[in-house]
Amino acid sequence: MKKNILFVDDEPNILDGIKRMLRPFREAYDIRFCENGSRALELMGEQPADVVVSDMRMPGMDGAALLNHVQQDYPHAIRIMLTGQADDTAVLKTVTVAHQFLAKPCAPERLKEVLARATALHDRLTNGHLKNLVTGIGTLPSLPSVYAKLQETLKDPEASLDDVAAIIEQDMAMTAKLLQLVNSSFFGLYRKVDSPARAVKLLGLDTIKVLVLGIQIFSEFKAPGQKAALARLWQHSMAVAQCSKRIAMEASDNLDLINNSFIAGMLHDIGRLLLLSHLGKDYAEIIQTAEKQGIRLETEEAARLQTTHADIGAYLIGLWGFNGDIIEAIAFHHRMKELEADRLTAALAVHLADHYYYLRYPDQVVGKPPVLDTAYLERLGYAEASAEWMTQCQSLLETDDDQ
Template sequence: MKKRILFVDDEPNILKGLQRSLRPMRNAWDMVFAEGGENALKVLEKEPFDVIISDMRMPKMDGDTLLNIVKNKYPMTARIILSGHADKAMILKSMKSAHQYLSKPCKKERLISTINKVCTLGDLLNNSVLKQLLGKIETLPSIPCIYSQIMTELRSSNGSAAGVGKIIARDMGMTAKILQLVNSSFFAMPRHISGPEEAVVILGTDVVKTLVLSIEVFSTLSKGALSVISVDKIHDHCVKTGMIASKIGAQEKMEQKKLDHALIASILHDMGKLLLAEHFTDDYKNVIEIVHQEHLPFFKAEKQIFGTTHAEVGAYLLGLWGLPEEVVKAIAFHHHPSKVVSEKFELCGLVHVAQLIEHHEQRQPGMWETLNGVDEAYLENLGLKGKITLWRDFIQQK
């Protein structure tokens, strides 16, 4: 089935130019070109769209206003800003209405690639209720103590970008949102920024202050969610998984870019648990009961209750936000890396193994011989079965 894409701009010539350049995509997409926000809403009232791409500055109704309406009325539609106006305040404002931001002029190949990636995310999450929820999310829940620390650092006369970055690095929600912003094409980074500390240094504390204090991009986890899950344990597990993945990746001589992506994927791989516990607290209590009563791993209990898992939920949202495809796949398939066709040890397998090793090390440091829960088909296919104990011994070296 063709994907439905809606392009919105107030300049007819720009719309005609898009129509001409994207003509080769007619077999894959049904495209509609609307002049202005009001016309776009009339089009949306008649039929649903998978993606909307809007200019920012338009008379009568700007892109931020339009996408906020789309977010609330049509949350399953992915929202992208395509604008040539380098207004930092406006871009920061759009962080809560748009999933991604592309700058004009935008190369046709990048525009097509971005839209295609967003469209294929639907295959990850076959749950319309969750898609509607995730489509509306504009903030990610953060640990209350971390939130307080960053507020203190930002308000301190001695506060620094490096200090703020170190705090953000300890929180998966803040990490994801900062990476979403710094890697948008507005900042025109020559390479992908994969670490929150570097991201904050590049953005500067004024931008982060705007996000936290004015736009309120970050929010604290509710008491309900905190009563259901141990957020500190989840964060501790994710950070340690990142350390293990980095060590194993380095031993396997992975290039630095992959090591950076492995660290971020590890830190964010359980973010879906926070989202499910925050927005479906009572249902997640049932997940906890199944885990304890039936001795099942979380992802299997989640599948029973939600029809999907925290891995898919987290990957879907992060994919909408434009995080690297390799990172999104590693998060989505960190329980089943064999579902991703690969002829060598890649991020999916690395995060899969690292998170299982971390769980085993918590229970029996160095004493385990077999990695329970490991994707045997994956290891068998890549000839990695003999590596498990070698990796275990390596990560324990000081």
């Protein structure tokens, strides 16, 4: 079935250029064009689009307002902002409603790549309710103690960028949202930023203050009865991030692999955060069933939700424009045999780190612990090395326990 894409821009020349650019894809996509937000909403009412690509500055209803309407009324739609004129304040207005940002003029290959990826994501989740839930999300909640510390630090006139970065890089929701923003094409960076600390320094303290204190890009986790589960998830994610990075550093001097392994480790269970914060008691029942029956959490998730936290997390991070290595790590860290690779990847680093964590802390397992894919390790020739990596990670975890 063709995916429906709607382009909205008040400049006819821009729309004509996009029409010409995408003409070869008429068999793959059903593409519509209009010149203002009001008409776009009329077209959405007639036939909801799978992807909406909107200019920012338009007379009447601007792109931020349009995408806000789309987010509320058509949560399944992937929302992309295409702009070349908006100032920083205008762009920041859209950070909780746009999944991705593209700068004008957008290179044809870049636009085609983003559209192909966005439309492919629609087939990743088959549960319509969950697809609407994930696609409709603008931000995710943070650990209350971390959120409070960040608010306090930003109000301190003596606070430095390093102080702020040290807090943000401790939280998976903050890290994901900040990297989504700083890696958008709007900022015109020549390479991906894969460090929360680097992202903070690029944006600057004033912008971070606007995002956190003004626009409130981050929020506090408030689900009743679930804060203890969030604290355990936070501890697990931080530890897996550190171990994944250590494994990558032991195996390679490839900085992209090392940084991707750290970010993927931190975000590998972001799907669980989403489910904890938005499904509440229903997800708590899934966790309780897995624990009582001694089965894998993903098994019970699949039975109840027709998907798993890994696929949900990968879907969200894909929407937010993260690179393929990180998306793969989130999606496949529990099922490595489905990932075709002939080398160490961020996915394998996370798979190992996740296993090592639960060996060290068996009381933290929900249901049955994840199984190490020894056949996969042997096929790639890492059977012996993985034993040394486990020793390194156990030492790292012990050091964290002592602090």
